[in-house]
Amino acid sequence: MAAQPTIPRRGLFVGGGWREPSLGRRLPVVNPATEATIGDIPAATAEDVEIAVAAARDAFSRDGGRHWSHAPGAVRAKFLRAIAAKIKDRKSDLALLETLDSGKPLDETDADMEDAAVCFEYYADLAESLDEKQRSPISLPMENFKSHILKEPIGVVGLITPWNYPLLMATWKVAPSLAAGCTAVLKPSELASLTCLELGAICIEVGLPPGVLNIITGLGPEAGGPLSSHPHVDKVAFTGSTETGKRIMTAAAQMVKPVSLELGGKSPLIVFDDVDIDKAVEWAMFGIFANAGQVCSATSRLLLHEKIAKQFLDRLVAWAKNIKVSDPLEEGCRLGSVVSEGQYEKIKKFISTARSEGATILYGGARPQHLGRGFFIEPTIITDVSTSMQIWREEVFGPVVCVKEFRTESEAVELANDTHYGLAGAVISNDEERCERISKALHSGIVWINCSQPTFVQAPWGGNKRSGFGRELGQWGLDNYLTVKQVTKYCSDEPWGWYQPPSKL
Ligand SMILES: NC(=O)C1=CN([C@@H]2O[C@H](COP(=O)(O)OP(=O)(O)OC[C@H]3O[C@@H](n4cnc5c(N)ncnc54)[C@H](O)[C@@H]3O)[C@@H](O)[C@H]2O)C=CC1
Numbered sequence: 397m398a399a400q401p402t403i404p405r406r407g408l409f410v411g412g413g414w415r416e417p418s419l420g421r422r423l424p425v426v427n428p429a430t431e432a433t434i435g436d437i438p439a440a441t442a443e444d445v446e447i448a449v450a451a452a453r454d455a456f457s458r459d460g461g462r463h464w465s466h467a468p469g470a471v472r473a474k475f476l477r478a479i480a481a482k483i484k485d486r487k488s489d490l491a492l493l494e495t496l497d498s499g500k501p502l503d504e505t506d507a508d509m510e511d512a513a514v515c516f517e518y519y520a521d522l523a524e525s526l527d528e529k530q531r532s533p534i535s536l537p538m539e540n541f542k543s544h545i546l547k548e549p550i551g552v553v554g555l556i557t558p559w560n561y562p563l564l565m566a567t568w569k570v571a572p573s574l575a576a577g578c579t580a581v582l583k584p585s586e587l588a589s590l591t592c593l594e595l596g597a598i599c600i601e602v603g604l605p606p607g608v609l610n611i612i613t614g615l616g617p618e619a620g621g622p623l624s625s626h627p628h629v630d631k632v633a634f635t636g637s638t639e640t641g642k643r644i645m646t647a648a649a650q651m652v653k654p655v656s657l658e659l660g661g662k663s664p665l666i667v668f669d670d671v672d673i674d675k676a677v678e679w680a681m682f683g684i685f686a687n688a689g690q691v692c693s694a695t696s697r698l699l700l701h702e703k704i705a706k707q708f709l710d711r712l713v714a715w716a717k718n719i720k721v722s723d724p725l726e727e728g729c730r731l732g733s734v735v736s737e738g739q740y741e742k743i744k745k746f747i748s749t750a751r752s753e754g755a756t757i758l759y760g761g762a763r764p765q766h767l768g769r770g771f772f773i774e775p776t777i778i779t780d781v782s783t784s785m786q787i788w789r790e791e792v793f794g795p796v797v798c799v800k801e802f803r804t805e806s807e808a809v810e811l812a813n814d815t816h817y818g819l820a821g822a823v824i825s826n827d828e829e830r831c832e833r834i835s836k837a838l839h840s841g842i843v844w845i846n847c848s849q850p851t852f853v854q855a856p857w858g859g860n861k862r863s864g865f866g867r868e869l870g871q872w873g874l875d876n877y878l879t880v881k882q883v884t885k886y887c888s889d890e891p892w893g894w895y896q897p898p899s900k901l
Pocket residue numbers: 556557558559560583584585586587614615616617619620621624635636637638640641643644658659660661691692739742791792793
Protein backbone atom coordinates (compact mmCIF):
# COMPACT_ATOMS: atom_id res chain seq x y z
CA MET A 397 0.00 0.00 0.00
CA ALA A 398 1.29 3.49 -0.86
CA ALA A 399 2.55 5.79 1.91
CA GLN A 400 -0.02 8.26 3.22
CA PRO A 401 0.94 11.79 2.22
CA THR A 402 0.21 14.86 4.27
CA ILE A 403 -2.74 16.70 2.85
CA PRO A 404 -1.59 20.19 1.81
CA ARG A 405 -3.41 22.99 3.64
CA ARG A 406 -4.45 25.41 0.93
CA GLY A 407 -6.34 28.67 0.75
CA LEU A 408 -8.54 29.84 -2.07
CA PHE A 409 -6.51 30.37 -5.24
CA VAL A 410 -7.34 33.92 -6.31
CA GLY A 411 -5.40 36.48 -8.33
CA GLY A 412 -2.36 34.21 -8.58
CA GLY A 413 -1.95 33.49 -4.85
CA TRP A 414 -3.50 31.85 -1.81
CA ARG A 415 -6.13 33.69 0.17
CA GLU A 416 -8.01 32.78 3.32
CA PRO A 417 -11.79 32.68 2.82
CA SER A 418 -13.42 35.97 3.89
CA LEU A 419 -15.45 34.35 6.67
CA GLY A 420 -12.54 32.12 7.73
CA ARG A 421 -14.58 28.93 7.35
CA ARG A 422 -13.21 25.55 6.31
CA LEU A 423 -14.82 22.23 5.36
CA PRO A 424 -13.55 18.78 6.39
CA VAL A 425 -12.02 16.44 3.83
CA VAL A 426 -13.25 12.90 4.42
CA ASN A 427 -11.60 9.82 3.00
CA PRO A 428 -14.68 7.76 2.12
CA ALA A 429 -12.76 4.48 2.18
CA THR A 430 -11.85 4.89 5.86
CA GLU A 431 -14.41 7.48 7.02
CA ALA A 432 -11.47 9.41 8.53
CA THR A 433 -11.21 13.20 8.31
CA ILE A 434 -7.85 13.77 6.66
CA GLY A 435 -7.70 17.52 6.16
CA ASP A 436 -9.78 20.55 5.29
CA ILE A 437 -10.47 22.94 2.43
CA PRO A 438 -11.50 26.59 2.45
CA ALA A 439 -15.22 27.37 2.27
CA ALA A 440 -15.77 30.31 -0.05
CA THR A 441 -18.86 32.51 0.19
CA ALA A 442 -20.33 35.32 -1.91
CA GLU A 443 -17.62 37.73 -0.66
CA ASP A 444 -14.90 35.49 -2.08
CA VAL A 445 -16.78 34.96 -5.34
CA GLU A 446 -16.80 38.76 -5.69
CA ILE A 447 -13.02 38.94 -5.29
CA ALA A 448 -12.35 35.98 -7.58
CA VAL A 449 -14.59 37.33 -10.35
CA ALA A 450 -12.90 40.74 -10.07
CA ALA A 451 -9.49 39.05 -10.39
CA ALA A 452 -10.65 37.18 -13.49
CA ARG A 453 -12.14 40.35 -15.01
CA ASP A 454 -8.93 42.21 -14.42
CA ALA A 455 -6.86 39.40 -15.97
CA PHE A 456 -9.15 39.38 -19.00
CA SER A 457 -8.74 43.06 -19.82
CA ARG A 458 -5.31 43.83 -18.34
CA ASP A 459 -3.11 45.66 -20.88
CA GLY A 460 -5.92 45.55 -23.40
CA GLY A 461 -5.77 41.73 -23.33
CA ARG A 462 -2.25 41.69 -24.82
CA HIS A 463 -0.98 39.18 -22.26
CA TRP A 464 -3.87 36.77 -22.30
CA SER A 465 -7.26 37.19 -23.90
CA HIS A 466 -5.99 38.67 -27.18
CA ALA A 467 -2.44 37.33 -27.03
CA PRO A 468 -1.32 34.94 -29.79
CA GLY A 469 -2.59 31.42 -29.13
CA ALA A 470 1.03 30.30 -28.81
CA VAL A 471 1.36 32.37 -25.62
CA ARG A 472 -1.54 30.59 -23.95
CA ALA A 473 -0.41 27.23 -25.38
CA LYS A 474 2.93 27.58 -23.62
CA PHE A 475 1.20 27.82 -20.22
CA LEU A 476 -1.19 24.96 -20.98
CA ARG A 477 1.75 22.71 -21.93
CA ALA A 478 3.62 23.73 -18.78
CA ILE A 479 0.58 22.80 -16.68
CA ALA A 480 0.36 19.42 -18.49
CA ALA A 481 4.04 18.75 -17.78
CA LYS A 482 3.61 19.53 -14.07
CA ILE A 483 0.57 17.24 -13.83
CA LYS A 484 2.69 14.47 -15.37
CA ASP A 485 5.58 15.18 -12.98
CA ARG A 486 3.24 15.01 -10.01
CA LYS A 487 1.06 12.24 -11.39
CA SER A 488 1.57 9.75 -8.58
CA ASP A 489 1.05 12.21 -5.73
CA LEU A 490 -1.99 13.77 -7.43
CA ALA A 491 -3.47 10.31 -8.06
CA LEU A 492 -2.93 9.42 -4.42
CA LEU A 493 -4.60 12.62 -3.20
CA GLU A 494 -7.54 12.03 -5.50
CA THR A 495 -7.91 8.45 -4.30
CA LEU A 496 -7.80 9.52 -0.65
CA ASP A 497 -10.41 12.20 -1.36
CA SER A 498 -12.82 10.16 -3.49
CA GLY A 499 -12.37 6.44 -2.80
CA LYS A 500 -11.49 5.67 -6.44
CA PRO A 501 -8.99 2.86 -7.12
CA LEU A 502 -5.47 4.14 -7.61
CA ASP A 503 -5.27 2.61 -11.10
CA GLU A 504 -8.25 4.77 -12.08
CA THR A 505 -6.97 8.03 -10.60
CA ASP A 506 -3.62 7.37 -12.22
CA ALA A 507 -5.34 7.11 -15.63
CA ASP A 508 -7.42 10.22 -14.88
CA MET A 509 -4.30 12.30 -14.11
CA GLU A 510 -2.80 11.14 -17.40
CA ASP A 511 -6.04 12.09 -19.22
CA ALA A 512 -5.99 15.52 -17.57
CA ALA A 513 -2.43 16.17 -18.77
CA VAL A 514 -3.34 15.00 -22.29
CA CYS A 515 -6.37 17.31 -22.29
CA PHE A 516 -4.20 20.35 -21.45
CA GLU A 517 -1.82 19.38 -24.26
CA TYR A 518 -4.66 18.89 -26.71
CA TYR A 519 -6.09 22.36 -26.04
CA ALA A 520 -2.60 23.89 -26.25
CA ASP A 521 -2.58 22.67 -29.87
CA LEU A 522 -6.05 24.09 -30.46
CA ALA A 523 -5.05 27.45 -28.94
CA GLU A 524 -2.30 27.67 -31.54
CA SER A 525 -4.44 26.67 -34.48
CA LEU A 526 -7.15 29.15 -33.43
CA ASP A 527 -5.06 32.04 -34.79
CA GLU A 528 -4.95 30.46 -38.25
CA LYS A 529 -8.73 30.20 -38.27
CA GLN A 530 -9.27 33.92 -37.61
CA ARG A 531 -10.60 36.21 -40.36
CA SER A 532 -12.10 33.33 -42.31
CA PRO A 533 -14.08 34.96 -45.14
CA ILE A 534 -17.83 34.67 -45.62
CA SER A 535 -18.93 34.69 -49.21
CA LEU A 536 -21.59 37.32 -49.85
CA PRO A 537 -23.95 37.83 -52.78
CA MET A 538 -22.94 41.53 -53.22
CA GLU A 539 -19.51 42.44 -54.54
CA ASN A 540 -19.37 45.78 -52.76
CA PHE A 541 -19.29 44.04 -49.36
CA LYS A 542 -16.69 41.81 -47.77
CA SER A 543 -17.20 39.89 -44.58
CA HIS A 544 -15.08 37.79 -42.28
CA ILE A 545 -15.32 36.04 -38.95
CA LEU A 546 -13.51 36.66 -35.69
CA LYS A 547 -13.66 34.06 -32.95
CA GLU A 548 -13.24 35.81 -29.63
CA PRO A 549 -13.14 34.59 -26.03
CA ILE A 550 -16.53 34.92 -24.30
CA GLY A 551 -14.96 36.66 -21.28
CA VAL A 552 -14.97 35.55 -17.66
CA VAL A 553 -16.36 32.06 -17.24
CA GLY A 554 -17.69 30.27 -14.16
CA LEU A 555 -16.84 26.56 -14.15
CA ILE A 556 -18.77 24.41 -11.68
CA THR A 557 -17.68 20.80 -11.51
CA PRO A 558 -18.56 17.49 -9.78
CA TRP A 559 -16.70 15.01 -7.62
CA ASN A 560 -16.73 11.90 -9.80
CA TYR A 561 -13.59 12.79 -11.78
CA PRO A 562 -12.46 15.79 -9.72
CA LEU A 563 -9.41 17.01 -11.64
CA LEU A 564 -10.45 15.61 -15.03
CA MET A 565 -13.91 17.23 -15.08
CA ALA A 566 -12.30 20.53 -14.06
CA THR A 567 -9.72 20.10 -16.83
CA TRP A 568 -12.40 19.49 -19.48
CA LYS A 569 -13.51 23.07 -18.74
CA VAL A 570 -10.33 24.84 -17.63
CA ALA A 571 -8.15 23.73 -20.59
CA PRO A 572 -10.51 24.80 -23.42
CA SER A 573 -11.65 28.00 -21.69
CA LEU A 574 -8.06 29.17 -21.15
CA ALA A 575 -7.11 28.04 -24.68
CA ALA A 576 -9.91 30.24 -26.02
CA GLY A 577 -8.54 33.26 -24.11
CA CYS A 578 -11.19 33.34 -21.41
CA THR A 579 -10.29 33.82 -17.77
CA ALA A 580 -12.02 31.58 -15.27
CA VAL A 581 -13.31 30.96 -11.79
CA LEU A 582 -13.45 27.23 -11.03
CA LYS A 583 -15.72 25.93 -8.26
CA PRO A 584 -15.01 22.22 -7.74
CA SER A 585 -17.21 19.93 -5.67
CA GLU A 586 -16.89 20.26 -1.90
CA LEU A 587 -16.79 16.45 -1.74
CA ALA A 588 -13.47 16.21 -3.60
CA SER A 589 -11.50 19.42 -4.15
CA LEU A 590 -7.94 18.45 -3.21
CA THR A 591 -6.50 17.93 -6.69
CA CYS A 592 -8.18 21.08 -8.01
CA LEU A 593 -6.45 23.08 -5.27
CA GLU A 594 -3.17 21.46 -6.33
CA LEU A 595 -3.90 22.77 -9.83
CA GLY A 596 -3.65 26.21 -8.18
CA ALA A 597 -0.21 25.30 -6.85
CA ILE A 598 0.77 24.21 -10.37
CA CYS A 599 -0.45 27.53 -11.83
CA ILE A 600 1.88 29.35 -9.41
CA GLU A 601 4.80 27.11 -10.40
CA VAL A 602 4.32 27.70 -14.13
CA GLY A 603 3.82 31.45 -13.63
CA LEU A 604 0.33 31.61 -15.09
CA PRO A 605 -0.59 35.33 -15.19
CA PRO A 606 -2.48 36.24 -11.97
CA GLY A 607 -6.26 35.97 -12.18
CA VAL A 608 -6.36 33.92 -15.40
CA LEU A 609 -7.54 30.94 -13.37
CA ASN A 610 -9.05 31.28 -9.89
CA ILE A 611 -10.12 28.28 -7.83
CA ILE A 612 -12.63 28.69 -5.06
CA THR A 613 -13.70 25.67 -3.05
CA GLY A 614 -16.87 25.64 -1.00
CA LEU A 615 -20.48 24.53 -0.84
CA GLY A 616 -22.78 24.61 -3.85
CA PRO A 617 -25.35 27.16 -2.70
CA GLU A 618 -22.74 29.35 -0.92
CA ALA A 619 -20.00 29.44 -3.55
CA GLY A 620 -21.49 28.00 -6.75
CA GLY A 621 -24.76 29.92 -6.40
CA PRO A 622 -23.24 33.45 -6.36
CA LEU A 623 -20.90 32.46 -9.20
CA SER A 624 -23.74 31.34 -11.48
CA SER A 625 -25.75 34.52 -10.88
CA HIS A 626 -22.84 36.98 -10.94
CA PRO A 627 -23.41 39.86 -13.40
CA HIS A 628 -19.73 39.91 -14.42
CA VAL A 629 -19.55 36.22 -15.26
CA ASP A 630 -20.19 35.91 -19.00
CA LYS A 631 -20.88 32.18 -19.16
CA VAL A 632 -21.36 29.23 -16.83
CA ALA A 633 -20.28 25.71 -17.71
CA PHE A 634 -21.60 23.03 -15.37
CA THR A 635 -21.32 19.29 -14.90
CA GLY A 636 -23.37 17.63 -12.20
CA SER A 637 -26.89 16.62 -11.31
CA THR A 638 -29.93 17.58 -13.35
CA GLU A 639 -31.50 19.26 -10.29
CA THR A 640 -28.51 21.56 -9.74
CA GLY A 641 -28.27 22.13 -13.50
CA LYS A 642 -31.82 23.49 -13.48
CA ARG A 643 -30.94 25.85 -10.62
CA ILE A 644 -27.87 27.12 -12.42
CA MET A 645 -29.79 27.67 -15.63
CA THR A 646 -32.47 29.58 -13.73
CA ALA A 647 -29.89 31.79 -12.00
CA ALA A 648 -28.05 32.43 -15.26
CA ALA A 649 -31.29 33.24 -17.08
CA GLN A 650 -31.74 36.38 -14.96
CA MET A 651 -28.67 37.83 -16.67
CA VAL A 652 -29.34 36.14 -20.03
CA LYS A 653 -26.07 34.38 -19.39
CA PRO A 654 -25.26 31.41 -21.64
CA VAL A 655 -24.79 28.05 -19.96
CA SER A 656 -23.59 24.64 -21.05
CA LEU A 657 -24.87 21.75 -18.98
CA GLU A 658 -23.57 18.21 -18.75
CA LEU A 659 -26.05 16.45 -16.50
CA GLY A 660 -27.09 12.99 -15.48
CA GLY A 661 -27.93 9.92 -17.46
CA LYS A 662 -29.55 6.52 -17.45
CA SER A 663 -27.74 5.13 -20.44
CA PRO A 664 -28.61 1.78 -22.05
CA LEU A 665 -26.29 -1.00 -23.19
CA ILE A 666 -27.96 -3.34 -25.71
CA VAL A 667 -26.49 -6.80 -26.18
CA PHE A 668 -27.62 -8.97 -29.11
CA ASP A 669 -27.47 -12.76 -29.39
CA ASP A 670 -24.59 -12.89 -31.89
CA VAL A 671 -21.82 -11.88 -29.50
CA ASP A 672 -18.90 -13.40 -27.62
CA ILE A 673 -20.55 -13.51 -24.19
CA ASP A 674 -17.46 -13.03 -22.01
CA LYS A 675 -16.20 -10.09 -24.07
CA ALA A 676 -19.61 -8.45 -23.87
CA VAL A 677 -19.85 -9.14 -20.12
CA GLU A 678 -16.57 -7.37 -19.50
CA TRP A 679 -17.76 -4.23 -21.32
CA ALA A 680 -21.06 -4.37 -19.43
CA MET A 681 -19.08 -4.45 -16.18
CA PHE A 682 -16.79 -1.61 -17.25
CA GLY A 683 -19.90 0.36 -18.20
CA ILE A 684 -21.34 0.30 -14.70
CA PHE A 685 -18.70 -0.78 -12.17
CA ALA A 686 -15.81 1.46 -13.29
CA ASN A 687 -15.58 4.36 -10.84
CA ALA A 688 -18.25 2.52 -8.84
CA GLY A 689 -20.82 3.58 -11.43
CA GLN A 690 -20.36 7.23 -10.49
CA VAL A 691 -20.15 8.21 -14.13
CA CYS A 692 -22.70 10.35 -15.92
CA SER A 693 -22.43 8.12 -19.00
CA ALA A 694 -22.54 4.83 -17.04
CA THR A 695 -24.54 2.21 -18.92
CA SER A 696 -26.83 1.50 -16.00
CA ARG A 697 -29.61 -0.19 -17.98
CA LEU A 698 -28.58 -3.49 -19.52
CA LEU A 699 -30.81 -4.80 -22.32
CA LEU A 700 -30.23 -8.44 -23.18
CA HIS A 701 -31.53 -10.43 -26.12
CA GLU A 702 -33.76 -13.12 -24.63
CA LYS A 703 -31.81 -15.93 -26.33
CA ILE A 704 -28.64 -15.16 -24.39
CA ALA A 705 -30.06 -13.51 -21.27
CA LYS A 706 -29.70 -16.44 -18.91
CA GLN A 707 -26.21 -17.39 -20.01
CA PHE A 708 -25.15 -13.73 -19.98
CA LEU A 709 -26.40 -13.17 -16.44
CA ASP A 710 -24.68 -16.34 -15.19
CA ARG A 711 -21.38 -15.10 -16.61
CA LEU A 712 -21.99 -11.54 -15.39
CA VAL A 713 -22.47 -12.80 -11.84
CA ALA A 714 -19.35 -14.96 -12.13
CA TRP A 715 -17.28 -12.00 -13.35
CA ALA A 716 -18.78 -9.65 -10.76
CA LYS A 717 -17.84 -12.07 -7.95
CA ASN A 718 -14.30 -11.86 -9.21
CA ILE A 719 -13.99 -8.07 -8.93
CA LYS A 720 -11.49 -7.01 -6.31
CA VAL A 721 -13.46 -4.78 -3.94
CA SER A 722 -11.02 -3.25 -1.47
CA ASP A 723 -9.40 -0.20 -0.05
CA PRO A 724 -8.71 1.79 -3.24
CA LEU A 725 -5.00 1.99 -2.41
CA GLU A 726 -4.62 -1.79 -2.57
CA GLU A 727 -2.91 -3.18 -5.61
CA GLY A 728 -5.39 -4.51 -8.18
CA CYS A 729 -8.45 -2.86 -6.61
CA ARG A 730 -11.23 -2.58 -9.19
CA LEU A 731 -14.04 -1.26 -6.99
CA GLY A 732 -13.32 1.27 -4.26
CA SER A 733 -15.76 3.06 -2.01
CA VAL A 734 -18.34 5.52 -3.24
CA VAL A 735 -17.57 9.18 -2.66
CA SER A 736 -19.43 10.00 0.55
CA GLU A 737 -21.80 8.80 3.22
CA GLY A 738 -24.62 10.71 1.54
CA GLN A 739 -24.00 8.95 -1.78
CA TYR A 740 -23.76 5.58 0.05
CA GLU A 741 -27.11 6.08 1.78
CA LYS A 742 -28.69 7.25 -1.46
CA ILE A 743 -27.53 4.14 -3.35
CA LYS A 744 -28.72 1.79 -0.58
CA LYS A 745 -32.12 3.50 -0.69
CA PHE A 746 -32.32 2.91 -4.45
CA ILE A 747 -31.61 -0.78 -3.89
CA SER A 748 -34.18 -1.16 -1.13
CA THR A 749 -36.80 0.68 -3.18
CA ALA A 750 -36.10 -1.62 -6.15
CA ARG A 751 -36.62 -4.61 -3.86
CA SER A 752 -39.83 -3.23 -2.41
CA GLU A 753 -41.15 -2.48 -5.91
CA GLY A 754 -40.75 -6.17 -6.76
CA ALA A 755 -37.36 -6.34 -8.49
CA THR A 756 -34.86 -9.14 -7.74
CA ILE A 757 -31.39 -8.39 -6.41
CA LEU A 758 -29.62 -11.04 -8.45
CA TYR A 759 -26.21 -10.23 -7.02
CA GLY A 760 -24.76 -7.80 -4.46
CA GLY A 761 -26.90 -5.07 -2.97
CA ALA A 762 -25.09 -4.66 0.33
CA ARG A 763 -21.83 -3.71 2.01
CA PRO A 764 -19.13 -6.30 1.25
CA GLN A 765 -18.70 -8.49 4.33
CA HIS A 766 -14.92 -8.13 4.49
CA LEU A 767 -15.09 -4.32 4.67
CA GLY A 768 -16.41 -3.16 8.02
CA ARG A 769 -15.73 0.50 7.51
CA GLY A 770 -15.88 2.90 4.56
CA PHE A 771 -18.67 3.59 2.08
CA PHE A 772 -18.41 0.38 0.08
CA ILE A 773 -21.21 -1.23 -1.89
CA GLU A 774 -20.99 -4.56 -3.71
CA PRO A 775 -21.36 -4.65 -7.46
CA THR A 776 -25.12 -4.99 -7.77
CA ILE A 777 -27.20 -6.61 -10.51
CA ILE A 778 -30.98 -6.16 -10.47
CA THR A 779 -33.43 -8.20 -12.55
CA ASP A 780 -37.22 -8.53 -12.85
CA VAL A 781 -37.39 -4.83 -13.56
CA SER A 782 -40.39 -3.08 -15.07
CA THR A 783 -40.26 0.26 -16.86
CA SER A 784 -42.32 1.98 -14.18
CA MET A 785 -39.81 1.22 -11.42
CA GLN A 786 -37.55 3.89 -9.95
CA ILE A 787 -34.49 1.74 -10.68
CA TRP A 788 -35.30 1.84 -14.40
CA ARG A 789 -36.06 5.56 -14.51
CA GLU A 790 -33.69 7.39 -12.15
CA GLU A 791 -29.94 7.85 -12.06
CA VAL A 792 -28.36 5.92 -9.15
CA PHE A 793 -24.75 7.02 -9.61
CA GLY A 794 -23.51 3.85 -7.97
CA PRO A 795 -22.38 0.30 -8.94
CA VAL A 796 -25.92 -0.82 -9.68
CA VAL A 797 -27.15 -2.13 -13.03
CA CYS A 798 -30.72 -3.05 -13.88
CA VAL A 799 -31.51 -5.61 -16.53
CA LYS A 800 -34.34 -6.20 -19.02
CA GLU A 801 -34.75 -8.65 -21.85
CA PHE A 802 -35.91 -7.92 -25.40
CA ARG A 803 -36.95 -9.99 -28.39
CA THR A 804 -36.58 -7.71 -31.42
CA GLU A 805 -34.32 -4.88 -32.51
CA SER A 806 -37.19 -2.39 -32.46
CA GLU A 807 -38.15 -3.45 -28.96
CA ALA A 808 -34.53 -2.93 -27.86
CA VAL A 809 -34.47 0.60 -29.33
CA GLU A 810 -37.79 1.46 -27.74
CA LEU A 811 -36.57 0.35 -24.31
CA ALA A 812 -33.23 2.11 -24.80
CA ASN A 813 -34.96 5.42 -25.57
CA ASP A 814 -37.47 5.04 -22.73
CA THR A 815 -35.81 7.72 -20.59
CA HIS A 816 -35.84 11.47 -20.03
CA TYR A 817 -32.06 11.41 -20.28
CA GLY A 818 -29.98 11.34 -23.46
CA LEU A 819 -26.28 11.28 -22.71
CA ALA A 820 -25.00 7.94 -23.97
CA GLY A 821 -25.98 4.55 -25.30
CA ALA A 822 -24.14 1.43 -26.36
CA VAL A 823 -24.72 -1.62 -28.52
CA ILE A 824 -22.82 -4.89 -28.74
CA SER A 825 -23.37 -7.05 -31.81
CA ASN A 826 -21.32 -8.61 -34.58
CA ASP A 827 -23.77 -7.27 -37.18
CA GLU A 828 -22.25 -3.99 -38.34
CA GLU A 829 -25.34 -2.81 -40.17
CA ARG A 830 -27.45 -3.37 -37.10
CA CYS A 831 -24.99 -1.34 -35.03
CA GLU A 832 -25.20 1.48 -37.59
CA ARG A 833 -29.01 1.44 -37.48
CA ILE A 834 -28.98 1.54 -33.69
CA SER A 835 -26.45 4.39 -33.56
CA LYS A 836 -28.92 6.47 -35.55
CA ALA A 837 -31.93 5.39 -33.54
CA LEU A 838 -30.55 6.16 -30.07
CA HIS A 839 -31.56 9.59 -28.71
CA SER A 840 -28.19 10.39 -27.17
CA GLY A 841 -25.09 12.50 -27.72
CA ILE A 842 -22.70 9.54 -27.44
CA VAL A 843 -22.95 6.03 -28.89
CA TRP A 844 -20.50 3.25 -28.19
CA ILE A 845 -20.37 0.23 -30.47
CA ASN A 846 -18.95 -3.02 -29.07
CA CYS A 847 -17.71 -1.22 -25.94
CA SER A 848 -18.88 1.18 -23.22
CA GLN A 849 -17.14 4.27 -21.76
CA PRO A 850 -13.86 4.74 -23.67
CA THR A 851 -13.49 8.52 -23.91
CA PHE A 852 -11.18 10.47 -26.18
CA VAL A 853 -10.37 14.16 -25.86
CA GLN A 854 -10.75 14.59 -29.64
CA ALA A 855 -14.42 13.52 -29.77
CA PRO A 856 -17.43 15.64 -28.70
CA TRP A 857 -18.98 14.86 -25.32
CA GLY A 858 -22.44 15.85 -24.14
CA GLY A 859 -26.10 14.97 -24.18
CA ASN A 860 -29.63 15.63 -25.28
CA LYS A 861 -32.90 15.88 -23.37
CA ARG A 862 -32.46 16.18 -19.59
CA SER A 863 -28.79 15.25 -19.88
CA GLY A 864 -28.20 18.86 -20.88
CA PHE A 865 -26.85 20.65 -23.94
CA GLY A 866 -23.59 21.93 -25.35
CA ARG A 867 -20.60 19.75 -26.17
CA GLU A 868 -17.28 19.49 -24.40
CA LEU A 869 -14.00 18.10 -25.75
CA GLY A 870 -12.70 18.31 -29.31
CA GLN A 871 -13.13 21.48 -31.35
CA TRP A 872 -16.65 21.75 -29.86
CA GLY A 873 -15.13 22.14 -26.41
CA LEU A 874 -13.21 25.19 -27.59
CA ASP A 875 -16.24 26.68 -29.36
CA ASN A 876 -18.02 26.54 -25.98
CA TYR A 877 -15.84 29.45 -24.84
CA LEU A 878 -15.71 31.46 -28.07
CA THR A 879 -18.13 33.93 -29.47
CA VAL A 880 -18.41 34.46 -33.20
CA LYS A 881 -18.21 38.02 -34.53
CA GLN A 882 -18.92 38.98 -38.13
CA VAL A 883 -17.01 41.94 -39.53
CA THR A 884 -18.64 43.28 -42.66
CA LYS A 885 -17.07 46.03 -44.73
CA TYR A 886 -18.46 48.23 -47.46
CA CYS A 887 -15.70 48.43 -50.03
CA SER A 888 -17.06 50.37 -52.95
CA ASP A 889 -16.04 53.92 -53.84
CA GLU A 890 -19.65 54.63 -54.82
CA PRO A 891 -21.99 56.26 -52.30
CA TRP A 892 -24.64 53.93 -50.92
CA GLY A 893 -27.32 55.88 -52.75
CA TRP A 894 -30.43 54.99 -50.75
CA TYR A 895 -31.35 58.54 -49.79
CA GLN A 896 -31.74 61.47 -52.03
CA PRO A 897 -28.72 63.75 -51.37
CA PRO A 898 -29.72 67.24 -50.20
CA SER A 899 -29.00 70.04 -52.70
CA LYS A 900 -25.65 71.70 -52.19
CA LEU A 901 -26.42 75.37 -51.47
N1 LIG B 1 -23.65 13.95 -14.23
C1 LIG B 1 -22.65 13.96 -13.41
O1 LIG B 1 -21.50 13.96 -13.83
C2 LIG B 1 -22.90 14.00 -11.95
C3 LIG B 1 -24.12 13.65 -11.43
N2 LIG B 1 -24.30 13.69 -10.08
C4 LIG B 1 -25.59 13.28 -9.54
O2 LIG B 1 -25.99 14.22 -8.58
C5 LIG B 1 -26.27 13.62 -7.35
C6 LIG B 1 -25.94 14.56 -6.22
O3 LIG B 1 -24.55 14.82 -6.16
P1 LIG B 1 -24.05 16.28 -5.81
O4 LIG B 1 -22.62 16.30 -5.43
O5 LIG B 1 -24.98 16.84 -4.82
O6 LIG B 1 -24.16 16.97 -7.25
P2 LIG B 1 -24.41 18.48 -7.59
O7 LIG B 1 -24.91 18.55 -8.98
O8 LIG B 1 -25.22 19.16 -6.57
O9 LIG B 1 -22.93 19.08 -7.53
C7 LIG B 1 -22.15 19.44 -8.65
C8 LIG B 1 -21.52 20.80 -8.41
O10 LIG B 1 -22.52 21.80 -8.31
C9 LIG B 1 -22.33 22.57 -7.14
N3 LIG B 1 -23.63 23.08 -6.69
C10 LIG B 1 -24.54 22.47 -5.89
N4 LIG B 1 -25.61 23.27 -5.71
C11 LIG B 1 -25.38 24.42 -6.39
C12 LIG B 1 -26.10 25.63 -6.60
N5 LIG B 1 -27.30 25.81 -6.05
N6 LIG B 1 -25.55 26.56 -7.39
C13 LIG B 1 -24.36 26.39 -7.97
N7 LIG B 1 -23.62 25.28 -7.80
C14 LIG B 1 -24.11 24.30 -7.03
C15 LIG B 1 -21.67 21.60 -6.20
O11 LIG B 1 -21.04 22.27 -5.15
C16 LIG B 1 -20.71 20.90 -7.12
O12 LIG B 1 -19.56 21.70 -7.34
C17 LIG B 1 -25.45 12.35 -7.39
O13 LIG B 1 -25.99 11.39 -6.55
C18 LIG B 1 -25.53 11.97 -8.81
O14 LIG B 1 -26.71 11.25 -9.07
C19 LIG B 1 -23.32 14.12 -9.24
C20 LIG B 1 -22.10 14.48 -9.72
C21 LIG B 1 -21.78 14.40 -11.11
